[in-house]
Amino acid sequence: xxxRLLIPLIVMFAMCWxxxxxxxxxAKPLDPAPxxxxxxxxxxxxxxxxxxxxxxxxxxxxxxxxxxxxxxLDDADDLRVTLDAIQDSYLVLLGAKRAFIVSPKxxxxxxFESVRQAAESxxxxxxxxxxxxxxxxxxxxxxxxxxxxxxxTGIYVALLWGMAYLRxxxxxxxxxxxxxxxxxxxxxxxxxxxxxxxYPLVSRLLGLLRxxxxxxxxxxxxxxxxxxxxxxxxWGESLNNYLLEVAGYLFEGxxxxxxxxxxxxxxxxxxxxxxxxxxxxxxxxxxxxxxxWLNQETLQPTQRLTSLAIWLFALAxxxxxxxxxxxxxxxxxxxxxxxxxxxxxxSVVGQAAAGLILTYTRTLxxxxxxxxxxxxxxxxxxxxxxxxxxxxLGEVLTLPNSMITATVTKNYxxxxxxxxxxxxxxxxxxxxxxxxxxxxxxxEAARRTPGVLTxxxxxxxxxxxxxxxxxxRLVAQAxxxxxxxxxxxxxxxxxxxxxxFNEYEVQIMSPHxxxxxxxxxxxxxxQWYAAPAQKEGQR
Numbered sequence: 055x056x057x058r059l060l061i062p063l064i065v066m067f068a069m070c071w072x073x074x075x076x077x078x079x080x081a082k083p084l085d086p087a088p089x090x091x092x093x094x095x096x097x098x099x100x101x102x103x104x105x106x107x108x109x110x111x112x113x114x115x116x117x118x119x120x121x122x123x124x125x126x127l128d129d130a131d132d133l134r135v136t137l138d139a140i141q142d143s144y145l146v147l148l149g150a151k152r153a154f155i156v157s158p159k160x161x162x163x164x165x166f167e168s169v170r171q172a173a174e175s176x177x178x179x180x181x182x183x184x185x186x187x188x189x190x191x192x193x194x195x196x197x198x199x200x201x202x203x204x205x206x207t208g209i210y211v212a213l214l215w216g217m218a219y220l221r222x223x224x225x226x227x228x229x230x231x232x233x234x235x236x237x238x239x240x241x242x243x244x245x246x247x248x249x250x251x252x253y254p255l256v257s258r259l260l261g262l263l264r265x266x267x268x269x270x271x272x273x274x275x276x277x278x279x280x281x282x283x284x285x286x287x288x289w290g291e292s293l294n295n296y297l298l299e300v301a302g303y304l305f306e307g308x309x310x311x312x313x314x315x316x317x318x319x320x321x322x323x324x325x326x327x328x329x330x331x332x333x334x335x336x337x338x339x340x341x342x343x344x345x346x347w348l349n350q351e352t353l354q355p356t357q358r359l360t361s362l363a364i365w366l367f368a369l370a371x372x373x374x375x376x377x378x379x380x381x382x383x384x385x386x387x388x389x390x391x392x393x394x395x396x397x398x399x400x401s402v403v404g405q406a407a408a409g410l411i412l413t414y415t416r417t418l419x420x421x422x423x424x425x426x427x428x429x430x431x432x433x434x435x436x437x438x439x440x441x442x443x444x445x446x447l448g449e450v451l452t453l454p455n456s457m458i459t460a461t462v463t464k465n466y467x468x469x470x471x472x473x474x475x476x477x478x479x480x481x482x483x484x485x486x487x488x489x490x491x492x493x494x495x496x497x498e499a500a501r502r503t504p505g506v507l508t509x510x511x512x513x514x515x516x517x518x519x520x521x522x523x524x525x526x527r528l529v530a531q532a533x534x535x536x537x538x539x540x541x542x543x544x545x546x547x548x549x550x551x552x553x554x555f556n557e558y559e560v561q562i563m564s565p566h567x568x569x570x571x572x573x574x575x576x577x578x579x580x581q582w583y584a585a586p587a588q589k590e591g592q593r
Contacts, residue, residue: 091116093154095123095183096190098288101176105159119154123180126151127187135181137173144173146180153180186284199282210275214268221264229253273297307377314375321375325368329361336360355413355438408455409438417463423475423540425464426453430540432475445541466540477506477532477543481551482523482563489516489524495558496528499550505543507531523563 090104091112100119103112110118126133126148135153138145143157156173189195232252273293280290340353378384412418418441422433429451431443440452466476483492493514500512512530519525528551532543555562 088112093119095120095180096186097285098179098183098186100179100183101154101156101160101172102162103154103160104162105157107155107157107159115154122151123148123153123183126153127184133184135177135184137177142169144169146173146177148180148184186287190284196283203279203282206275206278210271213271217264217267221260224260225257228256232256311377314377314379317375318372321368321372325364329364332360332364333357355410359410406438408459409436411459412436412441412455418458418465423466425466426458427461429453430464432540475532475540476529477540477547478527478529479544479547479551480517480525480527482520482525483560484523484563487560489526491558491560492524492526495554495560496526496551499547499554500528500530502550502554503543503547505532506547507533 088104088106088111090102092102093100093116103115106112107115130149133149136147138147140155143155145155146153154176156169156176158169161169161172274297277290277293277297280286280293282290336353336357373379376384413436418424418433418436420433420436424430424433424443426443429443429445431445431449431451433441434444434450435442437455440454441458443451443453445451481492481496496514497512500506501508506512507530510531512528515527515529517525517527528547530547532540552562
């Protein structure tokens with residue numbers, strides 16, 4: 055009974071074990087693809103074997119083919135290379151011996167090459183190996199190759215010596231040539247380029263050009279010499295082919311860039327013509343009575359803005375047609391420039407916008423006398439980003455346009471009649487002095503001050519009636535053409551006001567009044583020129 059139960063258990067165990075072994079074999083990865091091997095004979099690549107054939111790996115096929123070819127070359131010099139088709143493969147014969155077999159597995163699918171084309175290419179290379187082997191065994195051809203290499207070396211050395219000689223001669227004559235030509239480049243009497251600074255740059259450029267020519271000559275000499283000998287000929291051919299490939303690549307790039315450059319140049323000329331046309335149109339629109347916002351003052355900035363907008367639009371249109379616009383380097387440079395503009399253009403754009411506001415609102419004009427915050431002076435330049443004013447103390451202040459638009463600006467030249475600017479001052483006199491007398495004395499002081507115009511006449515305004523005194527404001531118009539800054543003119547006006555009030559024995563209550571003093575605070579006439587002061591005639 056026990057034996058009957060044991061037999062089925064053993065059978066079931068054997069079946070389970072078989073299933074496990076089958077699953078383990080199925081889980082094993084497939085054999086990897088064979089590693090390609092290159093067949094090289096006499097330093098020349100014949101073919102690359104990529105698949106196994108008749109149980110032989112590509113490495114074994116390379117060894118067998120190299121042995122067969124070397125034996126055939128040792129037996130005879132003049133051997134014929136032929137092809138023999140075997141089903142879907144080709145047999146390459148060297149004389150009467152088999153060299154190797156080209157199978158469909160050896161063809162690279164990425165190159166779209168057939169088996170026959172691969173076999174013919176390998177046969178052509180093998181024929182070249184046979185010819186070079188015969189050439190290497192000929193003393194006549196070897197001496198001929200040595201003579202050619204020697205002649206090439208002599209020409210190479212002569213060219214290097216001639217180039218060094220020309221460089222020395224040119225460096226000797228270069229200072230005189232540069233001095234003669236740079237003196238002709240003048241703007242007025244100012245020489246644009248200094249030969250002392252230009253000479254090191256030109257000499258370095260000549261040195262760089264010399265090394266480039268030396269490298270090119272060395273490259274060509276090395277390729278020619280290597281091509282003279284059978285064993286090194288593949289190296290020379292690879293050098294020459296690489297140089298031809300680089301030259302072809304550059305030539306194709308230049309030829310391919312010509313249409314894009316043509317389109318970019320067309321856009322450039324169109325933008326140039328549009329800019330000139332826009333300038334003429336704006337010049338006609340700036341005639342008086344056409345537009346209130348466009349006149350001779352705003353014409354130039356409007357033309358600049360219009361030209362800038364046209365050229366920016368033209369640059370955006372021509373950018374895709376520029377050579378290399380689609381390369382990663384060009385894209386990286388564009389991102390860098392955009393990032394720099396984004397980070398640093400906030401204040402620049404604000405200043406430019408403020409300059410446009412000042413220009414088109416005509417808040418300031420060159421030649422006007424203004425007060426901006428705590429600064430006052432004559433406007434000398436109204437720029438896109440800054441405005442310059444010259445104070446009466448001989449200072450030139452550069453103010454940001456954004457500060458001017460954010461500050462109250464007093465213009466002393468805008469409301470005057472004809473040329474000139476407004477000059478004013480404030481005095482406080484007690485209530486015990488008749489206001490008519492005060493006005494008359496202030497007008498008298500204005501008449502005594504050189505540079506203050508009599509037409510329109512000066513005016514006096516009572517601006518406030520304070521607790522202890524009235525405030526009088528003298529307003530007059532000055533002549534800007536006279537070489538007299540406003541600070542000097544105000545100083546003279548204040549001196550004349552003091553003299554006139556002292557003459558009429560009237561006390562000036564400025565700056566503060568607390569109570570009536572025991573004696574009036576004024577200067578008698580006999581003390582006007584107390585030491586060390588001197589009269590006008592005594593100076």
